[in-house]
Amino acid sequence: AQKVTQAQTEISVVEKEDVTLDCVYETRDTTYYLFWYKQPPSGELVFLIRRNSFDEQNEISGRYSWNFQKSTSSFNFTITASQVVDSAVYFCALTLGGTSYGKLTFGQGTILTVHP
Amino acid sequence: NAGVTQTPKFRVLKTGQSMTLLCAQDMNHEYMYWYRQDPGMGLRLIHYSVGEGTTAKGEVPDGYNVSRLKKQNFLLGLESAAPSQTSVYFCASSFSRDSSYNEQFFGPGTRLTVL
Numbered sequence: 047a048q049k050v051t052q053a054q055t056e057i058s059v060v061e062k063e064d065v066t067l068d069c070v071y072e073t074r075d076t077t078y079y080l081f082w083y084k085q086p087p088s089g090e091l092v093f094l095i096r097r098n099s100f101d102e103q104n105e106i107s108g109r110y111s112w113n114f115q116k117s118t119s120s121f122n123f124t125i126t127a128s129q130v131v132d133s134a135v136y137f138c139a140l141t142l143g144g145t146s147y148g149k150l151t152f153g154q155g156t157i158l159t160v161h162p
Numbered sequence: 163n164a165g166v167t168q169t170p171k172f173r174v175l176k177t178g179q180s181m182t183l184l185c186a187q188d189m190n191h192e193y194m195y196w197y198r199q200d201p202g203m204g205l206r207l208i209h210y211s212v213g214e215g216t217t218a219k220g221e222v223p224d225g226y227n228v229s230r231l232k233k234q235n236f237l238l239g240l241e242s243a244a245p246s247q248t249s250v251y252f253c254a255s256s257f258s259r260d261s262s263y264n265e266q267f268f269g270p271g272t273r274l275t276v277l
Contacts, residue, residue: 052204093265096265148195148256149195150205154204
């Protein structure tokens with residue numbers, strides 16, 4: 047069975063600091079997909095990024111960047127120059143390829159608080 | 163488009179009572195899911211459906227039943243609520259094509275308290 051671990055339960059930073067959220071996954075499948083979702087205080091989950099297991103390219107989107115390393119089974123998320131609006135719970139999730147029907151296995155979530 | 167909507171937003175039940183949570187999506191998605199979110203545990207899959215008239219168990223199905231009579235609706239039922247079912251419930255949907263690759267769209271959640 048697959049597993050996703052987000053060891054950082056809570057992170058607190060001051061605005062403009064860089065912060066990295068860690069995600070480590072376990073699966074025996076060779077085809078899988080990794081996701082990051084954001085849950086702001088309003089409660090809904092917002093999709094941020096997906097990565098498939100064959101694409102180890104890092105990605106940057108504005109202040110957000112993602113580092114996918116199969117060698118360490120990690121898919122870490124970095125926010126550069128954090129802002130108060132980045133305060134949220136962030137979830138890393140994994141789904142398998144084939145006939146998994148997109149079922150997601152979530153990590154425990156990391157609560158990020160950005161102080162002004 | 164309303165996206166994914168959930169009814170109700172909040173509910174308080176007494177132990178042993180029953181209720182149904184309704185999820186509706188207007189994106190013509192084939193796949194729909196019910197998750198529960200508990201502190202320190204992330205989201206866990208309760209049941210899912212890959213099309214109208216089909217349902218399947220997820221990771222934590224005990225105490226819940228579901229039905230998908232119409233493509234746009236996915237109902238989650240609690241026949242006899244227990245305090246352990248106090249949680250926030252999220253519905254999600256996604257396209258079926260390349261299902262593993264597609265992101266899921268989530269509803270706003272239902273906060274359920276069982277006393």
